[in-house]
Amino acid sequence: MTSWIDDEAEALEAAVAPLSARAAAARPAPYLDGLNPDQRAAVETLDGPVLILAGAGTGKTRALTTRIAHLLHTGRARPNQILAVTFTNKAARDMRSRVGSLVGGVVEGMPWLGTFHALSVRILRRHAELVGLKSNFTILDTDDQVRLIRQIVQAHRIDEKRWPPRLLAGLIDGWKNRALTPARVPASESSAYDHRGAELYAEYQDRLRTLNACDFGDLLLHVLRILQGHPDVLAQYQRWFRYILVDEYQDTNVAQYLWLRLLAASHRNICVVGDDDQSIYGWRGAEVGNILRFEKDFPGTAVVRLERNYRSTAHILAAASALIAANEHRLGKTLWTETPGGEKVRLIGHWDGEEEARWIGEEIEALGRGTRGLDPVRPDGIAILVRASHQMRAFEDRFLTIGLPYRVIGGPRFYERQEIRDAMAYFRVAVSPDDGLAFERIVNVPKRGIGDKALQEINRTARASGVSLLDAAGLLVANGGLPPRAHAALGQLVDGFDRWHAAVRDGHDHLELAEAILEESGYTDMWRAEKSPDAQGRLDNLKELVKALGEFENLQGFLEHVSLVMENETDEGAEKVSVMTLHAAKGLEFPAVFLPGWEDGLFPSQRSMDASGIKGLEEERRLAYVGITRAERLCTVSFAANRRVYNQWQSQLPSRFVDELPAAHVEVLTPPGLYGGGFVAAAPGRSTLADTVAKADVYNSPGWKRMQARAGERPVSPPREAREMVIDATASAAFEAGTRVFHQKFGYGTVADVEGDKLAIDFEKAGRKNVVARFVTAADAVPF
DNA sequence: GTCTGCGAGGTTTTT
DNA sequence: CCTCGCAGAC
Numbered sequence: 094m095t096s097w098i099d100d101e102a103e104a105l106e107a108a109v110a111p112l113s114a115r116a117a118a119a120r121p122a123p124y125l126d127g128l129n130p131d132q133r134a135a136v137e138t139l140d141g142p143v144l145i146l147a148g149a150g151t152g153k154t155r156a157l158t159t160r161i162a163h164l165l166h167t168g169r170a171r172p173n174q175i176l177a178v179t180f181t182n183k184a185a186r187d188m189r190s191r192v193g194s195l196v197g198g199v200v201e202g203m204p205w206l207g208t209f210h211a212l213s214v215r216i217l218r219r220h221a222e223l224v225g226l227k228s229n230f231t232i233l234d235t236d237d238q239v240r241l242i243r244q245i246v247q248a249h250r251i252d253e254k255r256w257p258p259r260l261l262a263g264l265i266d267g268w269k270n271r272a273l274t275p276a277r278v279p280a281s282e283s284s285a286y287d288h289r290g291a292e293l294y295a296e297y298q299d300r301l302r303t304l305n306a307c308d309f310g311d312l313l314l315h316v317l318r319i320l321q322g323h324p325d326v327l328a329q330y331q332r333w334f335r336y337i338l339v340d341e342y343q344d345t346n347v348a349q350y351l352w353l354r355l356l357a358a359s360h361r362n363i364c365v366v367g368d369d370d371q372s373i374y375g376w377r378g379a380e381v382g383n384i385l386r387f388e389k390d391f392p393g394t395a396v397v398r399l400e401r402n403y404r405s406t407a408h409i410l411a412a413a414s415a416l417i418a419a420n421e422h423r424l425g426k427t428l429w430t431e432t433p434g435g436e437k438v439r440l441i442g443h444w445d446g447e448e449e450a451r452w453i454g455e456e457i458e459a460l461g462r463g464t465r466g467l468d469p470v471r472p473d474g475i476a477i478l479v480r481a482s483h484q485m486r487a488f489e490d491r492f493l494t495i496g497l498p499y500r501v502i503g504g505p506r507f508y509e510r511q512e513i514r515d516a517m518a519y520f521r522v523a524v525s526p527d528d529g530l531a532f533e534r535i536v537n538v539p540k541r542g543i544g545d546k547a548l549q550e551i552n553r554t555a556r557a558s559g560v561s562l563l564d565a566a567g568l569l570v571a572n573g574g575l576p577p578r579a580h581a582a583l584g585q586l587v588d589g590f591d592r593w594h595a596a597v598r599d600g601h602d603h604l605e606l607a608e609a610i611l612e613e614s615g616y617t618d619m620w621r622a623e624k625s626p627d628a629q630g631r632l633d634n635l636k637e638l639v640k641a642l643g644e645f646e647n648l649q650g651f652l653e654h655v656s657l658v659m660e661n662e663t664d665e666g667a668e669k670v671s672v673m674t675l676h677a678a679k680g681l682e683f684p685a686v687f688l689p690g691w692e693d694g695l696f697p698s699q700r701s702m703d704a705s706g707i708k709g710l711e712e713e714r715r716l717a718y719v720g721i722t723r724a725e726r727l728c729t730v731s732f733a734a735n736r737r738v739y740n741q742w743q744s745q746l747p748s749r750f751v752d753e754l755p756a757a758h759v760e761v762l763t764p765p766g767l768y769g770g771g772f773v774a775a776a777p778g779r780s781t782l783a784d785t786v787a788k789a790d791v792y793n794s795p796g797w798k799r800m801q802a803r804a805g806e807r808p809v810s811p812p813r814e815a816r817e818m819v820i821d822a823t824a825s826a827a828f829e830a831g832t833r834v835f836h837q838k839f840g841y842g843t844v845a846d847v848e849g850d851k852l853a854i855d856f857e858k859a860g861r862k863n864v865v866a867r868f869v870t871a872a873d874a875v876p877f
Numbered sequence: 878g879t880c881t882g883c884g885a886g887g888t889t890t891t892t
Numbered sequence: 893c894c895t896c897g898c899a900g901a902c
Binding site: 180181182208209210211213232234235254309310312313344373374376377480481482483503537540542543544545546547578579656657658659674675676677695698699700701712716738739 | 878879885886887888889890891892
């Protein structure tokens, strides 16, 4: 089990010996060609702390990978002396392959290039005993974590309704992100769970140790503890890792920051790359403060700013820059580009969310044909970026209707599906019979008549005899004491695991074994017998799972991989439009980007603002910035006046971000296109973008009518509604408190308050709502 | 121990 | 509205 670890240690120690004087400066470095001066500085400033502030699209990854190539080329470090940290497996893979192509594949591997978590596992396996674990500890996924916490909460007789386990799991995660041990949890945050939050946390840690398991946060924290408590170990790693590079530094949390600071403390050869304007993971513990503070933490830092953008046109860049300028706490960058003008950012308002989806569908088809003087944009060059995943449905529905190929990125992930987790739990017990959590998961899946009662009995026996759950189950079967049905079923299961574990030990072909486990346990039969429509899909997934096993040498290797790599298979290369959340879009780029749903409350999200106030709003604004800067040539922002939320119509106000877009770089479109002139005069003294969009007379245009005729199959917003909107807009100045009004979706009501064109109205049926004046008519004007 | 009906709640997500 | 999780009936 530990052999590779020892080999590696040897290799690393050997590597510490002075490098041969293999001519650094003398040899040419072709990879430097084509870098701009800033990028060169980022690559060539090798010693001491370096902070690379890399705006969107400025060649950040290129700088980082070239820097690694340069370290290798100049002989500053061998591949295994570079610690390169990323956040996602995808980023790690990208970096690996790009370094490979830069140095011509001469360099064998880079063992210490990976995610914080993967690297931590590597370190932790070597020193597990220092934190009371065995080196074959298991890594819990969120599911296991919550189940374990539920047990603890139940044991304390705490009301699960009031204090859901999931909430505590979230709190514990938050504490771990901040590197807080149970003893250090501030009293003020422990008030939940009857002031026993920290106590429950401590108990959870005890349980983990007993189970020889870690959750994700522990991977980092245990390594921290080891490095802090064992100077000799720390010194060893500091010697091994001569150069440290960190990608997406703005996303690091406190624990990760401490982790890095320890490892970099001696030589301080740490280079971090990031963009404070793209920090969008505050809600899961990322500390923008880390990057804002870097220069203070590492005095003498060389700061390199990458400000030349190679991705977007000038208008897109200007719009993004103006928007993000509204944020207060920034390091500040001035992005520039030599790509001239191009299309302005397009802005369009719609009647409702369905029309928005319909319009975007048509735009995509138009883009495919080549429109507005642009070269045709193929589907895979187009992305729709939404704030929240529920927004994706409208697009999926629409695209299915018109037969537009699309893919959703970031849906439920393969390894998080129930059937996959169940199967994996079987594998886990077969590999490590001690894995109690996995055993509990599948002991009654498929139904074996082993319910709470029997499980309690197993648990009691396990505790009494100090053995694992599986062994306890074996004891119970041997000694009797269970109802006949449970007895027989459990006996069969225990026998099964005996067999399967033996097969693992004997090195049986793991593909065959996996299939046998799923068959003999009755697991696949369970799904075959299931009548529900998705049962077949689940069986297919299981086949897929077994196939994926083929890429690994054995079950252990596979399980280890999956515990750290929970990502989806991406069918890349397909000619499909991408639909994803803004979060998922970070790091990607597309010729054409659609940003729908820019409405207050949806984006910026009300919940973010409620939870974190101005800080939350600023993070939302960064999200908007990330969205716009994904676009290379065409960026289209849209919002709808009405949206169905939980099947209730809700009137929406345009996002404040719409008004923050600079008018000079924005073109206001008239939906659905064509030549309907906006005849509603702009109200004097007001000229925000949102107003401009509202005033364009959309619905009286010939284009609109033609569109409706064409749409045929399904009635779109009735023209009368639309015409009324226009009438309303004209009359909007006239509303005053007390006016009786009518709204298409909410019915009759009375104006309670007027603020500009925004009205607070008490509706008779729907209660108090905030509505833009143009969506409302004076009650007597309704033609009934 | 398993099945059915009722009520609550319903951002973002990687490892 | 639709999904999930829990409590009560078989």
